Amino acid sequence: MWRQPKAVWAVAFASVVAFMGIGLVDPILKPIADTLDATPSQVSLLFTSYMAVMGVAMLVTGVAASRIGPKRTLLVGLVIIIAGAGLAGLSDTVTEIVGWRALWGLGNALFIATALATIVSSARGSVAQAIILYEAALGLGIAVGPLVGGALGSISWRGPFFGVSALMAVALVVTAFLLPPTPPAQRATTLADPFRALRHRGLLGVSITALLYNFGFFTLLAFTPFPLDMSAREIGLIFFGWGVALAVTSVFVAPRLQHRFGTIRTLIVNLVLMTATLVAMAVWTEDKALLAVCVVLAGLWIGINNTLITETVMKAAPVERGVASAAYSFMRFGGAAVAPWLAGVLGERNVHTPFWVGAAAVLAAAAVLALTRPHLPDIDAPEDSLDELTEQAEAVTVGSD
Structure with a gap:
């Protein structure tokens, strides 16, 4: 899995920097609110605008990549992220930051979805190994993001935005030189193709599961800094620990549990454990040590x-x-977009409520996945069998020749 072409490592490095943007703003949410005299729900719009635009723009990524090629799509996405992050750092109001974060989300959409498909298609080894490599990049980026955000945010809340812009410029150069030219797809996709794909009950069920689970995930990510009420550096260290835990389990623990217990069973138990964690945060919200x-x-x-x-x-x-x-x-970024804003609104009335709502959403995700299980009979089958099934059904589902 670790012996990959330079092109894969180039995209993986850029992915690390791209995913830093998710956790980077966590440590500076409260400083931004204090400096610009904003409420938690207003500041949480930094997540909402970013995720909402990213979710809608995901529908365009396949269309763009199939027409101009994955490499050009990646590079356009990186340029937009550089501009969005830099302009957010130059802003003087929350409204301006929210707007530039939306532009940032557009760039991330063009980059992230294309990066996943590029790594999966270019990497050596199985699809599962390629996805683990991608998730390792995701985990590392999410882990480092709060740490960088806390360090730069302790100097100025503008620092993390300028930091991402600079790192993305490096990623742009690396991707431009190390990723070979990628031609457009033989068949250009359309905006309707993702919706046609959701007719497949297995994909629809998993996508709804991801929507609900991400609702709980981003409730925790966007709202927890407010009841913690700590410095940017302290919150950055806490979420650095969160990111390290995420990276370790995504790369080393998930494949072992999957092999031993199966994909669906592991996911359902894991979602229940996530629900229990959010319930504990809802009950003992005033206990900062327990929250951490x-x-x-x-x-x-x-x-x-x-x-x-x-x-x-x-x-x-x-x-x-x-x-x-x-x-x-x-689907999943739809859940991620709603959660931060709703958590901010609910938290202004009762600090416990956002975590209760997040726990309910994750528990609902476990229920949806359990109901979807009959539509995923071959999910743990060998990849050769899955590829054969894909080829047989592709023409019917997507409308390809």
Whole structure:
């Protein structure tokens, strides 16, 4: 798995920097609110605008990549991220930051979905190993993001935005030189293809599961800094521990549990454990030490979920992997977009409520996945069998020749 072409490592490095953007703003949410005199719900829009635009734009990524090629799509996405992050750092109001974060989300959408498909298609080894490599990049980026955000945010809340812009410029150069030219797809996809793919009950069920699970995930990510009420550096260290836990379980623990207990059973148990963690945070919200421990514990469950749900999506639907990724990403980032804003609104009235709502959403995700299980009979089958099933059903589901 670790002996990959330079092109794969180039995209993986850029993915690390791209995913830093998710956790980077966590440590500076409260400083931004204090400096710019904003409420938690207003500041949480930094997540909502980012995720909402990213979710909708995911529908466009496959269309763009199939027409101009994955490499050009990746590079365009990186340029947009550089601009969005830099302009957010130059802003003087929350409204301006929210707007530039939306632009940042557009760039991330073009990059992330294309990066996953590029790594899966270019990497040596199985699809599962390629996804683990991608999730390792995700986990490392999410882990380092809060640490960098805390360090730069302790100087100025603008620092993390400028930091991402600079790192993305490096990623742009690395990707431009190390990733070979990639031609457009033989068949250009359309905006309708992801919706056609969701007719497959297995993919639809897994996508709804991801939507609900991400609702709980981003409730924790966006709202917890407010009851913690610590410095940017302290919150950065806590979420660094969360990111490290996520990275370790996504790469080393998830494949072992999957091999021993099966994909669906592992995911259902894991979602129940995530629910229990959010319940503990809802009950003991005033206990900062317990909140910090629960954040790190949540990283364990989130790492396993991210790897296995992503792998399930890549195997669940008999469509091109780029189309499946676009459909799934559109659904899951929908949940991620609503959660931060709603958590901020609810938290202004009662600090316990956001975690209760997040726990209910994750428990509902476990129930949806259990109901979807009959539509995923071959999810743990050898990859050769899955590829054959994909080829047989692709023409019917996507409408390809």
